[in-house]
Amino acid sequence: MEIKIAVDAMGGDNAPGEIVRGCALALPEFPVSLTLVGKTDVINAELGRNKLDLSRVTVAEAPEVIGFDESPTAALRQKKGSSLAVGLGLLKDGAAGAFVSAGSTGALLAGATLSVGRIKGVERPVLATLLPCGNPTGVGCGYVLLIDCGANVDCKPSYLAQFAQMGSLYAENMLGVKSPRVGLVNVGTEREKGSALVKEAYALLESSGLNFTGNAEASDIPRGKIDVAVCDGFTGNVILKFAEGFSKAMMSEIKGTLMSSVPGKLGGLLAGSSFKKIKKKFDPAEVGGAPFLGLNALVVKAHGGSDANAIRNAIRQCCLFIEKDLTKKMENNINHGGSAPKPPQGASAP
């Protein structure tokens, strides 16, 4: 089966060059056909610079681009010909099974919710991302799924309960974690701790049928004590952005300190390849893309600063998601109403 994926060739800081390069990396590796969405002449010029199997590539003309600084709703209304709107149109019409964009998160979420729509019973679509973590016990997979990492800044407790359900399904299917440990991000592990929101969410999670391991302190995320970290989108976005800034600051501090002494310089030279490995692991941008979960089709938000490798990874993620039929699994498993026990898996007709 060839998986059809639409890719926003114009979104992100490194578009279209790195986007097209990422597609070139993905094509030999994955059973995909790609539709590059954007200005045809610009895309064709990039296609000319890269070696691609053109029999598996099409171009969909989209003369406009939505900028990062534009109001999502206004931009979507005014720019019907934007790469984002055209790409989502392909998804809606079934011409693509997934859409990858490194463009504006807000516009992508608003547009996807409007065009593709939410899975029945899902209160809010949610943005999930993988954060690297330690894995001292060997139980985890080296990553924690952070959900919501920015789609919903103000949440109700029932949203958090659904994020947990969707996150657990994602971790099980996409990361291969059996019975994922779901933690509620909180200021302490004790049951009675936290804001009004998390206290209510705690009760819902207890009766969710998930492997809910209780409250998790934020330090439990990099330690890999949980597989799925559930929080509102404000908290999750703060964690994600802090992790990005912190890992960069730390690596730059390491470089500066090493370069300030002769043994440090020499040590840095010798350990150079080790450092590159670590830098790669701890840069959240390396993961490639964050899926919006809870929609009727897969939309992956690639980091605004995505390079070719990140785009390749986002495409890989789409393939696995579709192979696992995860949208259907979400449909079958989601709580209709927010707090009722989940129906048996596979109950709905194919």
Added chain:
Amino acid sequence: MEIKIAVDAMGGDNAPGEIVRGCALALPEFPVSLTLVGKTDVINAELGRNKLDLSRVTVAEAPEVIGFDESPTAALRQKKGSSLAVGLGLLKDGAAGAFVSAGSTGALLAGATLSVGRIKGVERPVLATLLPCGNPTGVGCGYVLLIDCGANVDCKPSYLAQFAQMGSLYAENMLGVKSPRVGLVNVGTEREKGSALVKEAYALLESSGLNFTGNAEASDIPRGKIDVAVCDGFTGNVILKFAEGFSKAMMSEIKGTLMSSVPGKLGGLLAGSSFKKIKKKFDPAEVGGAPFLGLNALVVKAHGGSDANAIRNAIRQCCLFIEKDLTKKMENNINHGGSAPKPPQGASAP
């Protein structure tokens, strides 16, 4: 002038040994007299193990200890003889000008608010801590003050405006930062971004007379783009704990990766002292203590895992705070009502 400081000898994971050792480090360095609060026989045994100028040390008997897992209010009611309650009593009576404890944050906050009381006009006392950061422009001081980092999990916009005022005063006086750059922690820099809470707080901060630089993404904190990061206590606690866990995970990953190859091992050996420096800088526990601001006297929460050096640093912080007469400055500067412009500094009688 000798500064009188009460120190909870029983609070924290490493009490009383590291606490008393910290006092021994502080005494030759700072113009203080110290009252060690706790079980007299236990403290005396520790005093016997260390060289201290005993003419500047007294012991205040407190037979009980409040544990980390106890309910703060219940523990305070039941354990009138706890080191925490006795220490706060010394502060209330004026027998000490500051109190340092590595014990339960919740009990310390509840106890301090009850016994010492809030500064008139302060809506909520707040916990502030210093996070290490880069300083690429040379404008900052290598640290960002994170306020609130855990005292108030549910906040009103007016609380955040007051946190900003208190944080700005702290940064100016304690860190020597002129006109501190105050940022509101948010999911994006654009004015219209964020939760209902931060949107309202934004408007209050704009008219605060502070050097409000607008919304700050969490990545701006480690980058050192602001001096004071204002947020609710849930968000701040998540940032603080995440930073702790993340820096530990990263250092352990670095160690593991270096040790897995011969050049890495050699490089790590050569650069050993550089690594120690970096580890120290990026471990938030190294800062020594987080002050509660907005109370009528200084209470410093030392990290639960504080070692002697952390306690010494907490005592240093108390000295500077009292020398700068910061409680009085807060009294004079705080907005009575939350959003009125601040009165001229030094307006009240001494």
